[in-house]
Amino acid sequence: MISYRQIDSPLGAMLLRVQDSFLTGVYFEGQKYYPAAALPGVVPERAAGIFDETARQIAAYFDGSLEAFSVPMRLVGTDFQTRVWEALRAIPFGETLSYGDLAGQLGLPPGHARAVGGAVGRNPVSVIVPCHRVLGAAGDLTGYAGGTDRKRALLRIEGHAAAARLPILQQSALAFA
Template identity: 50%
Template sequence: MPAHVVLDSPVGPLTLVATDGALSGLYMEKQRHLPSEGTFGAPGDPGAEPFATVAAQLTAYFAGELTEFDVPLALHGTPFQKRVWAALQEIPYGETTTYGELAVEIGKPSASRAVGLANGRNPVGVIVPCHRVIGSTGSLTGYGGGLDRKRYLLGFERGIRGGDGGATLF
């Protein structure tokens, strides 16, 4: 039975959804492809697992102290979506890739549009870093949490890595 908690963050409130002790959703306010709230389950205990671990890791991430998440995930999607989401988790902190490069990475070089669609359906934003995927020209493209949040996350990661205090990339 799923449960949820809401955490404050620099990108606004984040709704964390857990199923069977693993994180199955991390949703931003006004996110595109947001499931109905009925699927979030009952309010959970923020001190219980996995919420406590996820909250601690998100706090460390936004403090610039964590560059790689290690939380149990229960991602629900098609086999193709799961391949894309697994590949997203391999993109290093502070770096970006394109939809085309990601398609090649998963062995489907002609599937960049399908990769983009799967990317947009990522149920665990930030932790499964779909914000690190950009257009082939280097431009920001769609992001389920909104382009302002994508710009913030990319700039934040680059700022921590480059020591320039969170300047944006674009």
């Protein structure tokens, strides 16, 4: 059974998805690939604890007291996507890689940065699987399913210099950044 819960964050509402006692999705409201079938419903008791712990850890991340997440998670995608998402999890807090560097770490031949970028963009567990830590070849804050304004804000939380490359937006949901 798939269950959903919405939580608030400094960057706007987030939707959590749990299936069979594993976190399988974290989405910013309105982000690309937001699950269309996300309907609130009865939450099984075993999922309630995962929701509570995920919300606690996300809040701790945003307040600067958590650098690594430890919620039980299942990454659901193609073999290639899950390989890329697991590689994202290995990028340390406050550090970044380019799409090309990530492709190289996966042992892919040159020219596979776009394929890696496609998989990064479909990451279903935003923030926890840190796809925001992947930049363009020139260090640009290229696409992010939740919006480049959120990507910049997440990098600012982690103290990364690339966050200063975009102007601070005047949106109230992003005011903390």
